[in-house]
Amino acid sequence: MSESLLNKSSASMTSTDFDLPSWSRARQLRVEQALSAWVAPDVPAGLGEAMRYAVLDGGKRLRPLLVLAASEAVAPLDAATLRAGLDEAALRAGLDEAALRAACAVELIHAYSLVHDDMPCMDNDVLRRGKPTVHVQFGEARALLAGDALQALAFELLTPDDDAVSPTVQAQLCRLLARAAGSAGMAGGQAIDLASVGVKLSEPQLREMHRLKTGALLQGSVMMGAACGAPSAAALQALSTYGAAIGLAFQVVDDILDVTADSATLGKTAGKDAEQDKPTYVSLLGLARSQAYAQELLAQADDALKASGLHDTRALRALADMVVNRAN
Numbered sequence: 001m002s003e004s005l006l007n008k009s010s011a012s013m014t015s016t017d018f019d020l021p022s023w024s025r026a027r028q029l030r031v032e033q034a035l036s037a038w039v040a041p042d043v044p045a046g047l048g049e050a051m052r053y054a055v056l057d058g059g060k061r062l063r064p065l066l067v068l069a070a071s072e073a074v075a076p077l078d079a080a081t082l083r084a085g086l087d088e089a090a091l092r093a094g095l096d097e098a099a100l101r102a103a104c105a106v107e108l109i110h111a112y113s114l115v116h117d118d119m120p121c122m123d124n125d126v127l128r129r130g131k132p133t134v135h136v137q138f139g140e141a142r143a144l145l146a147g148d149a150l151q152a153l154a155f156e157l158l159t160p161d162d163d164a165v166s167p168t169v170q171a172q173l174c175r176l177l178a179r180a181a182g183s184a185g186m187a188g189g190q191a192i193d194l195a196s197v198g199v200k201l202s203e204p205q206l207r208e209m210h211r212l213k214t215g216a217l218l219q220g221s222v223m224m225g226a227a228c229g230a231p232s233a234a235a236l237q238a239l240s241t242y243g244a245a246i247g248l249a250f251q252v253v254d255d256i257l258d259v260t261a262d263s264a265t266l267g268k269t270a271g272k273d274a275e276q277d278k279p280t281y282v283s284l285l286g287l288a289r290s291q292a293y294a295q296e297l298l299a300q301a302d303d304a305l306k307a308s309g310l311h312d313t314r315a316l317r318a319l320a321d322m323v324v325n326r327a328n
Contacts, residue, residue: 018314020322024065027103031064032056034104038157043149050138050146051153055111058129062250062323063110063221064103069315070225070239071099073308097164098228102173105154106221109181112150113217115143117190123276127269151181172227180220189213193278201279207248209279214254215247222246222316231310238308242301246320249297253324255280256290261328298324 039055041048118125118133119140126136135143158165158173165173179185189212196209222243226236258272259282272278281290301320305313 018318020315020318023315023318024061027065027068028061030100031061031068031103031107034100035107038104039108039150039153045142046138047142047145047149050134050142051149053137054115054134054146055108055150058131059107059110061107062319063106063217065319066218066221066243066246066316067103067106067225067228068099069319070222071096071102071228072225073239073310073313073316074226074229074231074235097160098166098169098173099225101157101160101165102177102224102228105157105173105177106180106217106224108150108154108157109177109186110217112147112154113181113186113190115147115150119143122190122194123272125269125272169227173224176220176224176227180216185212185216185220186214189216196279198277199279201284203284206279206281206284210248210251210281211244214251215244218247218250219243235308235310238304238310241304242308242316242320245297245301245304246323249294249301249320250323252281252290252294252297253326255282256287256294257326257328258282259287294324 035055039052041052043051114128115134117123118128119135126133134146154177155174158177159170181187189209192209193213219240222239226239258280281293285293298320302317305317
């Protein structure tokens with residue numbers, strides 16, 4: 001098959017052409033094993049136990065899956081790289097190691113954010129992933145320290161002692177993760193969220209809050225995966241657009257599920273947004289319009305992948321479909 005026909009064929013693929021459960025299980029297992037090895041239990045004063053409780057055996061692992069899917073989409077090494085006389089096997093091994101470390105690092109950041117978000121000074125929640133939140137299980141002080149330690153460990157993973165990941169890729173990954181998690185991303189969005197309780201936001205204001213609070217880390221996951229390879233500028237822009245669309249879609253669907261699903265299905269307390277008088281897409285647009293908007297964002301993500309020029313984006317497309325059409 002010619003390259004042009006391959007691109008056309010792969011661009012038209014949808015999640016129906018792809019076995020997402022099988023693809024995900026294999027990668028979730030790798031991530032789980034790596035996290036279990038890297039989040040050590042032998043940390044002083046029971047801190048390791050709290051860290052492992054926060055990050056292991058729970059969650060969709062969506063962010064790691066996005067890292068790995070993006071890294072696989074950009075994995076084919078270009079002809080110029082191979083002509084340079086570099087060892088292809090060594091290059092691919094390095095890309096794979098970088099992607100796995102990036103996948104685990106972004107999950108550690110996500111886990112730390114949940115630990116802190118659930119604490120009484122934030123959302124004051126008692127249920128997460130179907131079990132007591134970390135501060136309920138271990139106390140507030142240890143929960144706070146567990147979150148701090150998980151955040152620090154994320155950046156340690158991105159900077160290994162050996163030369164398995166090139167210094168350039170290490171720096172790119174650290175910058176992408178720091179930006180997604182900091183004041184220009186997740187932390188900034190959480191600050192807006194806390195300041196917006198009881199406040200009526202416009203749709204652009206709500207979109208910006210969600211883009212930062214939730215969307216930035218999801219988009220950052222995609223871009224970290226891309227940074228493990230050598231995509232073209234056009235592919236990078238397309239992946240950024242894709243990540244932004246599914247990042248916002250994830251929070252729109254979260255807003256929908258908060259009013260349509262029960263706590264047992266969600267694995268966390270349902271109805272908290274309305275109870276705390278938080279602005280959401282459902283409260284602003286209504287349920288039907290919010291559901292339609294989630295589908296529009298899915299279409300935007302799909303269009304971006306079609307324009308990316310990447311050979312196989314089926315995993316990314318299937319993950320976007322899962323984000324929008326999930327039940328929890």
